[in-house]
Amino acid sequence: MEAKWRSLVNHIQDIHDHDTPAFSSCAHGPLDGDQCNKEWLDPGSLAAVKLENIIMRTALLKDVRQLSPQHQTFSLEAYHSLILHFAPKHTGFSYLGMYSRLLLAALHYNHNANRETARRSDGTEKYCVRYPRFKKGAHVVLPIKEAASYGYATSLMKALRESYTNSPSALRETSPMI
């Protein structure tokens, strides 16, 4: 986010490639036609220097660093509701119980993060309208993902079975009841 913000100094002077790997070129794509003839600021001009001083203010940069891109906010909201699925608020869990449930939520989330968009029988993609909290009442259109899968649970059980088979006593000693 910070690199993107800093690139503004270049952009206003008609420079759209940047020497920072985090944001190496503007997100707007190649400029053509009228787009090339904007009233760019002349490098080194009073206006460019003044605007650069504002954009680069330390306090402002510090704030920009805290910004999340929109999709990140959305993922975070989705993750929080997933945690509630694995660890409902109305039930009290032991520390270890809560810890395990958070790990499960993370496993489930990561395992299902890159699902394909679900399709109708005619092959067209399915979409839905949602009203996420960070949009404060406004809507977003989202692709409907394929159903979540629980393959990680199978892997967990397999790993558990294997380590129990290899060393039943070790597992008993290190696993208090949840």
Ligand SMILES: [Zn+2]
């Ligand atoms: Zn640009």
